[in-house]
Amino acid sequence: AQSVTQLGSHVSVSEGALVLLRCNYSSSVPPYLFWYVQYPNQGLQLLLKYTSAATLVKGINGFEAEFKKSETSFHLTKPSAHMSDAAEYFCAVRNSSGSARQLTFGSGTQLTVLP
Amino acid sequence: DGGITQSPKYLFRKEGQNVTLSCEQNLNHDAMYWYRQDPGQGLRLIYYSQIVNDFQKGDIAEGYSVSREKKESFPLTVTSAQKNPTAFYLCASSIRGTSFEQYFGPGTRLTVT
Numbered sequence: 001a002q003s004v005t006q007l008g009s010h011v012s013v014s015e016g017a018l019v020l021l022r023c024n025y026s027s028s029v030p031p032y033l034f035w036y037v038q039y040p041n042q043g044l045q046l047l048l049k050y051t052s053a054a055t056l057v058k059g060i061n062g063f064e065a066e067f068k069k070s071e072t073s074f075h076l077t078k079p080s081a082h083m084s085d086a087a088e089y090f091c092a093v094r095n096s097s098g099s100a101r102q103l104t105f106g107s108g109t110q111l112t113v114l115p
Numbered sequence: 116d117g118g119i120t121q122s123p124k125y126l127f128r129k130e131g132q133n134v135t136l137s138c139e140q141n142l143n144h145d146a147m148y149w150y151r152q153d154p155g156q157g158l159r160l161i162y163y164s165q166i167v168n169d170f171q172k173g174d175i176a177e178g179y180s181v182s183r184e185k186k187e188s189f190p191l192t193v194t195s196a197q198k199n200p201t202a203f204y205l206c207a208s209s210i211r212g213t214s215f216e217q218y219f220g221p222g223t224r225l226t227v228t
Contacts, residue, residue, distance in 0.1 A: 043220050
């Protein structure tokens with residue numbers, strides 16, 4: 001079965017500092033991995049996805065994530081935090097082939113950006 | 116513009132009443148999903164549907180019902196049997212098959228008192 005663990009339910013960074021949100025996965029099939037962002041009272045928006053091509057994936061809003069198979073990780077980073085990055089971030093992994101459920105989501109990380 | 120619409124944005128109901136949440140998509144996606152979101156608990160899958168007239172229970176289907184009579188529509192009914200219905204409800208859709216990524220609607224916040 002597939003699973004996702006997001007370390008740290010809350011992360012605080014200062015404006016201009018590095019953002020690092022951690023995601024580790026477990027998958028019995030070659031993983032497809034996703035990061036979503038959710039602003040208050042809104043739906044989820046896809047930030048980026050890994051689908052077995054380049055291991056360093058660039059997404060929207062200056063975010064990127066690196067797939068590390070040996071560490072079963074897909075951490076999300078941004079070199080310089082902006083106040084507008086304050087949101088909740090979800091990591092997700094695809095379910096096994098043929099599964100109609102498609103994705104398993106982590107429990108989310110709330111990012112706070114301090115002025 | 117293609118996308119997913121959920122209505123209403125905010126919904127208030129009295130305990131014991133059934134309520135139906137709307138979800139419509141014009142993305143021509145085959146698959147549609149309903150999730151429930153509570154603070155600190157991430158997304159929990161309620162129901163999902165891969166094709167018209169077919170749907171499956173997710174992890175927390177008790178107290179909920181759905182229908183999928185049209186490809187574009189996947190309404191969710193929160194019945195009086197749902198013990199704790201106050202939550203944020205998200206609808207999503209995806210292309211059936213290899214894409215996997217899901218597109219989300221703006222959500223409906225349901226408050227039951």
